[in-house]
Amino acid sequence: MMKKSVTWLSVLSVSVAGVTSLGFSSAYAQSKATSVKPVTIVVASWSGTNVTNGIIDQQLARFNKTHPGIHAIYRPISGDYETILKTEFVAGDAPDIITLNNGGQAPTFEAEGAVVPLNSFMAKSHYSIKDFYPGAINMFISGKTVYGLPRDQSPLALYYNPVLFKQAGISGPPKTWAAFQADAHKLTDSKKKVYGLVQTPQEPRWAQFVYQAGGSIMNPAMTKMTLNTPAALKGFSFFINLYRHGVAAQPSEVGATWGGQALGMGKAAMALEGAWAIPYLQDTYPKTKFAIAPLPKGPVNNESLDFPTAWSITKDAQHPQQAWEVIQYLTGAGEAQWVEQGGLVTVRKSLVNMPYYRSHPIYSNIIKQMSNAIPWTFPNGFDQYVNSTLGNETLLAVEGKVTPKEALSQLQQQGQATLQNGGQ
Amino acid sequence: MAILALEAHRKSGLRQWKRKEATTAYLFSLPTILLLVGFSLGPAAYAFYLSGVSWNLLNSQHWVGLSNFSQIVTMPLFWTSVQNSVIFAAIVMPTQTIIAMVFAAILNQNLPARGLFRLAFFFPSISSSAVTSLMFMWIFNKLGLLNGFLLFFGVNGPDWIGDPRFALSAIMMLNIWSTSGYFMIIFLAGLQSIPQTMYEAAMIDGASGFQRFMKITVPLLKPSTFFIVVMGMIGTLQMFDQSFIISGGTGGPLNSTMTIALFIYQEIFSYGNVGLGAAATVFLFVLVLALTILTNRWLGKPIEY
Structure with missing residues (x-):
């Protein structure tokens, strides 16, 4: 069954790519029969978000109009993006440009040499990275080598339902941990199955509490786990106790x-999500009112977790120079503004004052949160740790089968073991 | 002399004819042989080779011998997946076999709207398992159809998919529902081949309906039962898609829906441990082979009237 579905997908994607390239090249041949055949650059990303289902197509169409020597084609990958991409690398058929994701995926592709350094291209084109938010680009730089240029990002912010707040007699969104907890209590109505907070118990939804308590997940060089500190325990316990007290639910x-x-269904008074939830809520639950506030402040700060993505050139790219031109265009100030319409926020500081944000004030608190947000990332070899270990220990703590302290010491120990195995 | 020569000529002609016949036969089966070697036996052999290498898909392979096997047997997650798969097979396979047999026997009677019922029971097996899994996710939703039904009787249903104690049972129900219909059709075909005279003779001897079912139907369905038990066992031990969709590919909550096939998929494709995944594949192959041989000893004997 497994083999079948995987081959199916690859056959499908190959045939789709084949059909589109055929269609394009024949159309091209008709219009410009005399000139040289343009270089085809395949651009890939996951499907299923507003950015990747439409906006990239429009951007590449504009690019193709102004760059006659290059023909960029978008190939969305549906399903398990990184998995399918890896099999395409094995087949030597990887796209020329891919999107690097957060959560430890970028370091994996970088460390295995699947994507190439961009420094030489950047130097030749005098491309500056100063305009990018550090939270958006730092994750894609290793030492001095730049592997990816940011496409979009979003930090977590506090989504809330103002109607439920009003009914509970709360005037505004909580600004501190204490208020957050107290409000969650008031907003919970277990008979109606409405909870103060509804959130999947997973690390990318509790790491920010650790930061807010002054702790961290790993040291900045990502060579050591730092989950055994009192600050980390304070942040993690705060998250777990919301569930243990019955004011947060899965x-x-x-x-x-x-x-x-859950917020859209009216079952959650609050949720911690990024900008991706804005178009989702507006389209899927137009009747539910929601508002966005910065994260409540913890003992130390109100640091958030950021989820940036970047464009990158693969080692299989036959025409890296042309691929670079595509990336340069997509990440340039002219095109970077389009991600807004897909419910993600800009990676360029110079774009935060653009008209779109003024006419869409719902984004203002997400943009405010951007200046203090730490990208969500892990070193190479942490796939299993991120996908399964973190979630399992969190769930055990939420269910009360282990104490927050026991869960963190397990995570510390297993993370250290993963680091010692050197990414195996 | 002449007769001998003629005889020799005839013999060589026969040989020639046989050789020609064999060539033609092989030529006709060549497309299938090529497909089988290229897409089934070849990859299977390659999986055996991969079980001895260390490779993460993106780097180069190097030979590590049997160390992948010694590594997986020390992994708790591997034994969790084996346990889940074996429990799953041990419950689902007998249940679906019994349900399929009973329903086949009932639908073999002259009931009104028989065709409609046959269609209804067969329908799950012609629907895509991705679609039925999504459908069951709605049924098993905490506020879904099943819990609404249970609430009608005053039972407050559990969180079927989110609770590690119930998630595997939810998949079991889904699997039984979706496979019983297919096996029912095989039993129905088996029922057609049981001579009607036996039932008549038993009726004259005064055997009740239940006695006729237990003493005639069940034993004479043995060839079908053998096929269904073997296919059911292989299918349940290799269950992947339903776990994958219901748990969102994680095998969660808390690895409660982690099956061997999902473990293999995760190790190879999600975590880049191709060697470990391939070693688990070899383990699964040996397990299925051994159980099939045992079943063959138990049910595979020809029937004696």
Whole structure:
């Protein structure tokens, strides 16, 4: 069964790519029969978001109009993006340009040499990275080598339902941890299955509490786990105790699959999500009112977690120079503004004052949160740790089968073991 | 002399004819042989080779011998997946076999709207398992159909998919529902081949309906039962898609829906441990082979009337 579905997908993607390239080249041949055949650059990303389902197509169409020697084609990858990409690398058929994701995926592709350094291209084109938010680009730089240029990002912010707040007699969104907890209590109505917070118990939804308590997940060089500190325990316990006190719930308990959906269903008074939830809520639950506030402040700060993505050139690219031109265009100030319409926020400081944000004030608190947000990332070899270990220990703590301290010491120990194995 | 020569000529002609016949046969089966070697046996052999290498898909392979096997047997997650798969097979396979047999026997009677019922029971097996998994996610939703039904009887249903104690049972129900119909059709075909005279003779001897089912139907369905038990066992031990979709590819909550096939998929494609995944594949192959041989000893004997 497994083999079947995987081959199916690759066959499908190959045939789709084949059909589109055929269609394009024949159309091209008709219009410009005399000139040299343009170089084809395949651009890949995951499917299923507003940015990747439409906006990239429009951007590449504009690019192709102004760059006659290059023909850029978008190939969305549906399903398990990194997995399918890896099999395409094995087949030697990887796209020329791919999107690097957060959560430890970028370091994996970088460390294995699947993507190439961009420094020489950047030097030749005098491309400056100073305009990018550090939270958006730092994750894609290793030492001095730049592997990816930021496409979009979003920090977590506090989504809330103002109607439920009003009913509970709360005037505004909580600004501190204490208020957050107290409000969650007031907003919970377990009979109606409405909870103060509905959130999947996972690390990318509690790491920011650790930062807010003055702790961290790993040291900045990512050579050591730092989950055994009192600050880390304080932040993690705060998150776990919301569930233990019955004021936070897992999405499945209210019949949802993620926090944003529970908010839309009116089952959650608050949820911690990024900008991706804005178009989702507006389209799927137009009747539910929601507002966005900065994260409540913890003992030390109100640091958030950021989820940036970047464009990158693969080692299989036959025409890296042309691929670079595509990336340069996509990440340039002229095109970087388009990600807004897909519910993600800009990676360029110079674009935060653009008209789109003034006419869409819902984004203002997400943009405010951007200046203090830490990118969500892990070193190479942490796939299993990120996908399974973190979630399992968090779930055990939420269910009360282990104490927050025991869960963190397990995570510390297993993370150290993963580091010692050197990414195996 | 002449007769001998003629005889020799005839013999060589026969040989020639046989050789020609064999060549033609092989030529006709060549497309299938090529497909089988290229897409089934070849990859299977390659999986055996991969079980001895260390490779993460993006780097180069190097030979590590049997160390992948010694590594997986010390992994708790591997034994969790084996345990889940074996429990899953041990419950689902007998249940689906019994349900399929009973429903086949009932639908073999002259009931009104028989065709409609046959269609309804067969329908799950012609629907895509991705679609039925999504459908069951709605049924098993905490506020879904099943819990609404249970609430009608005053039972407060659990969080079927989110609770590690119930997630595997939810997939079991889904699997039984989706496979019983297909096996029912095989039993129905088996029922057609049981001579009607036996039932008549038993009726004259005064055997009740239940006795006729237990003493005639069940034993004479043995060839079908053998096929269904073997196919059911292989299918349940290799269950992947339903776990994958219901857990979102993680095998969660808390690895409660982690099956061997999902473990293999995760190790190879998600975590880049191709060697470990291939070693688990070899383990699964040996397990299925051994159980199939045992079943063959138990059910594979020809029937004696």
